[in-house]
Amino acid sequence: MNLKLEDNGQVVLxxxxxxxxxxxxxxxxxxxxxxxxxxxxxxVVVDLKEVRFIDSSGLGALVSGFKNASSRQAGxxxxxxxxQVKSMFELTRxxxxxxxxxxxxxxxxxx
Amino acid sequence: xKKTQIELQIKVPNQTRYLSLIGRISEELAKQLQNYTGDRExxxxxxxxxxxxxxxxxxxxxxxxxxxEEVEIRITVTDEExxxxxxxxxxxxxxxxxxxTAEDAQHELEDHGRGLxxxxxxxxxxVYYPVEGGNVLEMRKQFR
Numbered sequence: 011m012n013l014k015l016e017d018n019g020q021v022v023l024x025x026x027x028x029x030x031x032x033x034x035x036x037x038x039x040x041x042x043x044x045x046x047x048x049x050x051x052x053x054v055v056v057d058l059k060e061v062r063f064i065d066s067s068g069l070g071a072l073v074s075g076f077k078n079a080s081s082r083q084a085g086x087x088x089x090x091x092x093x094q095v096k097s098m099f100e101l102t103r104x105x106x107x108x109x110x111x112x113x114x115x116x117x118x119x120x121x
Numbered sequence: 122x123k124k125t126q127i128e129l130q131i132k133v134p135n136q137t138r139y140l141s142l143i144g145r146i147s148e149e150l151a152k153q154l155q156n157y158t159g160d161r162e163x164x165x166x167x168x169x170x171x172x173x174x175x176x177x178x179x180x181x182x183x184x185x186x187x188x189x190e191e192v193e194i195r196i197t198v199t200d201e202e203x204x205x206x207x208x209x210x211x212x213x214x215x216x217x218x219x220x221x222t223a224e225d226a227q228h229e230l231e232d233h234g235r236g237l238x239x240x241x242x243x244x245x246x247x248v249y250y251p252v253e254g255g256n257v258l259e260m261r262k263q264f265r
Contacts, residue, residue: 030144033177034137063144063166065173066235094166101242102235 011035013042021053021118022046031061031068039068043075043086052084055117059090064098076108085109089117123199127153135180135190143176143194144169147205156200156264164262167243168205174236175207175258183209183256203262205244210255216247 012027024042028035039056046054056072058064072088079086087109091099099105111117129150133139151157151165176192184190193208216237240247244260 030141032137032140032144032173033181034140063169065170065177066239067177069235094163097163097166098170098239101239 011038013039015042017051021055021121022051023055023057023114023118025057025059026061028061030063031058031071032063032065033067036065036067036071040071040074043071044078047075047078047082047084052082053121054079054085055087055089055114057089057114057117058092058095059114061095062092064095066102069098069102069104072108073104085121087111087117087120089114123201125197125199127196127198129194129196131194131196132191133194134188135184135186135192136188137177137180140173140176144173147172147196150196150198151203154198154203154264157203158264168203168262171240171243171260172205172207174240175205175260178214178236178258179207179209179211182214183211185211187211201264202245203264205260205262207258208252208255209257213249213251213256216249216258 014025014027016023026039031039043054075086089111090113091110096105099108099110109120111120127150131143131146133143147168148165151168152161154161154164157164172194176194179192180186184192190210195206197204237247240260244262246261249256249258
């Protein structure tokens with residue numbers, strides 16, 4: 011999976027450079043998020059701008075990251091959801107669990 | 122009588138790398154459904170999602186991740202409904218043992234268990250039953 015990471019010393023931005031976040035590639039995102047929180051990062055934004063399709067495995071990888079963050083008093087925020095991705099969050103009611111922002115800048119500022 | 126307009130049959134190896142291919146084919150098909158009066162773009166995404174979920178169940182659970190196995194997908198369009206079938210050759214799994222409500226999935230914040238809930242929410246019916254040589258997960262959506 012193509013993930014681009016930017017760390018400005020305060021916030022780590024994880025850009026998912028894939029059209030699909032599904033059972034084929036979501037394990038890598040799950041592991042990357044786990045690695046970041048284990049390394050002591052406390053503010054992580056996952057940018058989903060390029061993702062137009064997400065399945066239950068993709069949602070599961072983000073939930074795993076969210077739980078990992080919560081257990082360490084760290085934060086995980088999401089940004090730039092396309093409409094079809096947003097509708098999957100709403101269907102599974104996960105939009106009430108995650109902090110979701112329209113842009114990366116808004117997500118970073120919210121920390 | 123239900124008239125069959127389109128019947129597609131696809132076999133792919135039991136590997137998740139083929140999810141994207143099946144997803145794209147099903148989205149293109151959904152956009153061609155003349156008898157569906159709702160939002161075809163949304164339907165295309167829904168079909169992509171439910172087929173992905175069904176395929177992952179077949180690949181990982183029923184066929185136990187065996188890369189030499191295969192899964193078969195059959196998509197049938199009649200003038201009244203769309204039928205999606207995913208055939209596996211494995212020992213199957215218990216559909217009812219998978220958590221299928223949003224409350225279950227959210228309260229527990231489980232990493233897994235949302236697949237069946239998504240399939241049941243987006244389709245009119247979801248059943249799983251044994252056939253010769255394996256099992257089939259069958260989903261139906263009425264056009265109405």
